[in-house]
Amino acid sequence: MTNAVMILPAAYRHAGNAFGVAQGWGEGNFSVPLSASGLAPATHWGCCAEVSQGFLLLMENPPPEAAPLLSVMVYSFNDTVMPYDHWTATLAENNLQRIAYDV
Amino acid sequence: MSSITLSLALRGRLLSGTQTTFQGALFGNSEPGFTFEPWDITTLYQDRAGTTPVTAAGQSVGLRLDKSKGLALGAERGAALTLPGWTVTSGVTVSGGVAAFSSAAQNSNAYNVVGTVEVGKTYRVSLTVSSYVSGTAALLLPGGSGRGAITSNGTFTGIYTASSTGVIYLWAQGASNNTFVISDYSVRELAGNHEVAINDAARGIYGWMPKTGRRNQLTYSEQFDNAAWTKPFAGTGVVAIVTQNYGMAPDGTATACRLQLNKGAGATAGDYSGFQQTYSIASQSTGSIYIKTANGTTKSVTLRTNTTTTSVSVTAEWQRVSVTEVSSSFLQIILRGTYGTSDSADLLIWHPQLETGSTATAYQRVVSNYDITEAGVPSCYYVLANGVNTAYSTPTITPNTDKVQVFAGVRKNSDLGSSAVTIIESSVRSDTTDGSFMLFARDTFTPAMYEFGSRGTIFRLAGSNNASFAAPITNVLTGIGDISGDTATLRVNGTQVAQATTDQGTGNYLAYPAYIYARGGTSMPFNGLDFGHVVRFGPNLDAATIARVESLLARNTPEVTL
Numbered sequence: 031m032t033n034a035v036m037i038l039p040a041a042y043r044h045a046g047n048a049f050g051v052a053q054g055w056g057e058g059n060f061s062v063p064l065s066a067s068g069l070a071p072a073t074h075w076g077c078c079a080e081v082s083q084g085f086l087l088l089m090e091n092p093p094p095e096a097a098p099l100l101s102v103m104v105y106s107f108n109d110t111v112m113p114y115d116h117w118t119a120t121l122a123e124n125n126l127q128r129i130a131y132d133v
Numbered sequence: 134m135s136s137i138t139l140s141l142a143l144r145g146r147l148l149s150g151t152q153t154t155f156q157g158a159l160f161g162n163s164e165p166g167f168t169f170e171p172w173d174i175t176t177l178y179q180d181r182a183g184t185t186p187v188t189a190a191g192q193s194v195g196l197r198l199d200k201s202k203g204l205a206l207g208a209e210r211g212a213a214l215t216l217p218g219w220t221v222t223s224g225v226t227v228s229g230g231v232a233a234f235s236s237a238a239q240n241s242n243a244y245n246v247v248g249t250v251e252v253g254k255t256y257r258v259s260l261t262v263s264s265y266v267s268g269t270a271a272l273l274l275p276g277g278s279g280r281g282a283i284t285s286n287g288t289f290t291g292i293y294t295a296s297s298t299g300v301i302y303l304w305a306q307g308a309s310n311n312t313f314v315i316s317d318y319s320v321r322e323l324a325g326n327h328e329v330a331i332n333d334a335a336r337g338i339y340g341w342m343p344k345t346g347r348r349n350q351l352t353y354s355e356q357f358d359n360a361a362w363t364k365p366f367a368g369t370g371v372v373a374i375v376t377q378n379y380g381m382a383p384d385g386t387a388t389a390c391r392l393q394l395n396k397g398a399g400a401t402a403g404d405y406s407g408f409q410q411t412y413s414i415a416s417q418s419t420g421s422i423y424i425k426t427a428n429g430t431t432k433s434v435t436l437r438t439n440t441t442t443t444s445v446s447v448t449a450e451w452q453r454v455s456v457t458e459v460s461s462s463f464l465q466i467i468l469r470g471t472y473g474t475s476d477s478a479d480l481l482i483w484h485p486q487l488e489t490g491s492t493a494t495a496y497q498r499v500v501s502n503y504d505i506t507e508a509g510v511p512s513c514y515y516v517l518a519n520g521v522n523t524a525y526s527t528p529t530i531t532p533n534t535d536k537v538q539v540f541a542g543v544r545k546n547s548d549l550g551s552s553a554v555t556i557i558e559s560s561v562r563s564d565t566t567d568g569s570f571m572l573f574a575r576d577t578f579t580p581a582m583y584e585f586g587s588r589g590t591i592f593r594l595a596g597s598n599n600a601s602f603a604a605p606i607t608n609v610l611t612g613i614g615d616i617s618g619d620t621a622t623l624r625v626n627g628t629q630v631a632q633a634t635t636d637q638g639t640g641n642y643l644a645y646p647a648y649i650y651a652r653g654g655t656s657m658p659f660n661g662l663d664f665g666h667v668v669r670f671g672p673n674l675d676a677a678t679i680a681r682v683e684s685l686l687a688r689n690t691p692e693v694t695l
Contacts, residue, residue, distance in 0.1 A: 031191045031338070056181060056332030061522050061655050078521035079334035080193045110352065110361055112502060113338070113519035114547065114660050130552060 032086065033113045035120040037064065037076040037104040046075070046099055053088075068127035076126075078117045081107075155667050155685070158678060160201040164671035165532050167199040167326040167647070171514040171665055172689050176200060177339060181329050183257075183292030184280070190504035193336035194516050196292060197525065199325030201669075206257060207322030211301055212248035214317075219245045224311070225303075232303050232315040234268065241305040242273075250274050250295040250320060253528045255327050260303075261288045261317040268311025272318055275299030281306050292323060294528055326647070328525040331654040335524045337516035337663075340503030344511045346607065346691040348488040349497035350412045351464060356500070357390040357482070361410055368404030368470070369397025375408070380481045383423055383451045388483065391427055394434070395477040396468040406477075407467035412487055413460070420464040421455035421493035423483040432478040437465045438487065442472055447480060455493040463487075513664055513691045520547060520660025524651035530559070532568075532642040532670035535589065535616035539572050540682050542664035542690030545604035552577045553657045556610070557668060560645040561653035564592045568643030572612045574659055575604075584631070585612030587621040590638025595623040595631040604661075607692045609683050615673060616640065627683045627695045642670055664690040 038046045043060050050059040059079070063072035086107070092100055104124055108116045121127060155168050170176060177187035181195035198204060212218070219227040224237030232243050250256055258280050260272040271281030276296030281304070283289050301320050305311035330336040353359035357375050364373040379391035396406040420438040429449040436443045436454055438461035445454045464487045468474040484496040497507045506512055517523070541556055548554075553576040560569035563586055571586045573596075581596030582603060595612075602608065602625065611624035616637045623631040647668060650659040665686055674682075680695070687695040 031193070050332070050334075055334070056330075058655075059332045059334040061332070061334070076521075077334040078519055079336065080191075080338055112546070113517070114521060117519070117521045 031080040031082065032107050032109045033078065033116050034081040034085070035076065035078050035106045035117050036060070037074050037120070037124065037126065038099065039074055039102055040072050042099060042102055043075040046103070049096060049099060063129040064121065064126040065129055066125050066127065068130055070129055072129055074126055076121075078113055080113075155682060156201055156203050158681065159667065159669045159671070162671070163202075164669050165326075165530050166201050166667070166669040166671070167328065167527055167530070168201045168667045169197050169328060169663065169665055170200055171339070171516055171663070173200065174514070176204075178292070181333070181336075182280070184290065187339050190340045191501055192339050194339050195330045195333065195336045197328040197516070198292075198323070199327045199527070201326070202324035205324040207324065210248060210250055210256065210320040210322065211318050212245035216245060216247060218247060219243050225305075230316070234270070234305050234311045234313050234315070237268070237305045237311040239305060239308050239311070241311060243303045244300040246300060248301040248320070249299060250301060252295055252298045255292060255294045255323050255325065255528065256320050257290065257292050257323045259288055259290045259319045260315060262286055262313050263316045264314040266312035268305055268307030268309075268313060270311070270313050270315060271304040271306045272320070273302045273304045292327070294327075294329070326527040326530050328527055328649060331524045331526060335522050335654070337518050337523045337525075337650070338503055339514070339516055340662075341512040341514045342505040342691055343497060343507040344513050344691055345507065347497065347505050348494055349486045349499050349505070350414065351410050351485055351487050352499050352502060354485055354497075354499040355388065357392070362408065363410070364408055366406045368401060369399030370404050370406035370468070371395050371397065373406055373408045380427060382483045389481040390483065392466065392480045392482050393478070394466070394468045394480070396470060396474070398476060400470040402469065402471045404470035405467055407465055407469070409463045409465035409467075410485070411463045413462050414487070414489055415460050416489055417457065417459055417491055418461040418487065418489050419455055419457045419491060419493050420461060420485075420487045421453055422464070422466070422485040423451055423453050424466075425449060425451045425481050427479040427481045432475040432480070433473065434478055434480070435467050435469060435472045435474050437467065438463060444473065447478065453493065457491045461487060513689050515544075515662040515664045517662055518650040518659040520658050522651070522658060524654040524658070525649040526654050527647045529644050529646050530670070531644040534670050534672075535641045536618075536671060536673055537570050537587070537614040537642055538669045538671075538674055538679070539570065539585070539612040539667070540686055541572060541610045541666035542608075542686040542693065543574065543610060544607040544662040544664070544691070545574050545660070546662070547660045548575050548582070548604040554659050555648065555650060555652045555657045556659055557647060557649050557666060558652055559642065559647045561648070563588055566645070567638075568640055569645060570612065570614045570642065572610060574661065583608070583610060583623060583625060585614070585621055585623040587614030587616065587637055589616035589640045591636055593619075593621045593633040593635055593637050595621040595633045597623060597625065597630040599630065607690060609686045609690055609693050609695065611679065611683060613673070614642075616642070618673075624683070626687075626693055627680060
């Protein structure tokens with residue numbers, strides 16, 4: 031398995047989640063709010079998941095309806111480091127932070 | 134002990150200390166609650182619909198079956214295909230014990246009011262399709278969940294929770310011309326409050342590690358041709374050549390790897406040929422490897438983990454060589470112009486290890502970060518929560534009591550990140566929602582290394598900020614809530630570390646889903662490993678029972694002995 035970090039601009043979040051539903055991945059896969067400052071509002075939404083070889087093939091040969099999403103998506107694949115480390119490194123590379131919670 | 138069926142991947146490995154479930158001790162009176170027992174791989178499925186079992190480390194886990202009710206199957210809910218009273222749409226007939234779809238349009242279906250399911254309950258579903266010609270068959274529960282996308286003959290199964298009460302449908306999903314026969318089907322309640330990932334991205338990762346914990350920080354420790362192993366070379370040196378499973382290893386198996394290094398005749402620091410894997414340990418650490426020459430000669434090579442160079446005379450006999458430094462950046466075997474090494478070496482290598490401390494300990498096999506074993510040591514099984522978006526939830530649980538006990542064997546990978554970290558919480562937010570509880574791994578707001586909270590109508594928190602609980606650490610945690618007794622108690626490794634005794638208000642714990650690893654399934658994510666957990670709503674347990682449950686979890690949690 032390969033770890034995937036995927037980030038979409040906020041304007042594409044719903045389209046990304048709808049694509050996930052259409053693929054049978056369930057609702058709300060892009061669930062993590064992000065911004066450069068770590069403060070609301072979210073400018074991007076992300077997810078981190080283990081993906082199969084089939085998913086990687088899908089990304090290499092995406093269906094036409096996914097093309098607009100992929101053109102604006104930041105994605106990174108890694109199969110050596112732990113998922114959290116992969117996630118934090120990818121956020122740092124893209125100058126994004128997880129938005130803190132109201133506790 | 135109960136028995137389990139091992140997948141091929143698991144056969145031959147030692148199981149951890151027990152497969153004993155908590156059912157009898159804690160749930161003998163049908164107490165509400167749930168358990169997660171990762172040592173029983175038969176309870177784990179890769180997909181959220183329970184169609185593909187987990188069989189190997191590194192696989193995602195979409196569904197985790199609760200064993201608190203013994204995985205008991207209820208009575209058949211589906212109406213027999215021989216019964217009268219079937220309602221069918223055009224192109225569908227039910228007679229003679231089969232449902233036949235003949236060139237049926239999309240959404241054609243058959244149902245019988247005798248066959249119904251109830252909202253919130255989970256069902257094991259199977260569907261047998263025969264005489265398949267075209268289209269797509271499905272068995273759907275009210276609300277749309279169910280086993281679908283069937284495009285061949287065979288028997289297909291799944292596990293689904295009904296989102297509303299109503300009839301069971303035999304369904305045609307294909308766009309047109311659905312032609313097949315459903316010759317059998319079954320819908321039976323699968324007792325328990327099963328944990329389902331919030332979505333596919335939220336699935337955790339299954340793995341195992343030795344009971345003694347992970348020491349070998351290298352990965353692919355027996356797969357030297359993996360990209361994790363690199364081959365630096367420069368100057369007159371050439372790239373190393375690696376041949377897997379080339380020669381006889383010390384244990385008599387043909388698993389030793391051939392490593393051919395050649396730095397050439399160069400005599401400068403820029404002339405080298407090496408083989409290494411990078412991993413940084415900030416404290417004193419030791420790298421080790423079994424080594425001999427492949428052709429019976431004696432060669433001089435250098436072993437490094439950082440700046441110190443250790444010269445090793447490699448002979449025709451196996452030896453385990455090691456180097457200890459104040460910190461490490463890699464494990465490296467190298468020939469270099471300025472190190473006094475041989476110009477070339479034809480070696481066999483086996484069982485590399487890089488670990489904290491000054492001693493090379495027993496070798497641990499690291500296939501991947503999720504598959505770590507040690508000969509003679511039981512394995513502990515877990516699901517990794519990635520600290521980003523891993524999250525599960527149960528159906529709504531109705532406690533009908535004001536007492537709860539929560540147990541979990543966990544490893545915190547990190548205390549950094551969000552301001553609080555969820556292990557298990559009932560309701561979407563227990564500190565502000567009446568009749569709920571939470572077990573948290575970290576809270577920088579309170580602050581606490583671990584905390585347990587309970588709320589009738591007033592929230593009370595028992596937390597410990599003991600620095601000895603700082604991550605990375607593995608612990609067995611116990612939270613005990615008693616609303617009318619006005620106690621919220623936190624135990625770590627069998628010892629009470631905090632207790633709140635002020636008023637929690639009134640009422641019972643109320644009917645909510647439980648959320649695991651993230652508040653409400655979306656925030657305050659847990660970064661760590663879960664070796665098993667138990668949530669029980671019921672009368673207070675005596676000290677001996679609490680200790681027994683903690684001990685059972687400890688047996689399956691690395692580095693914890695109770």
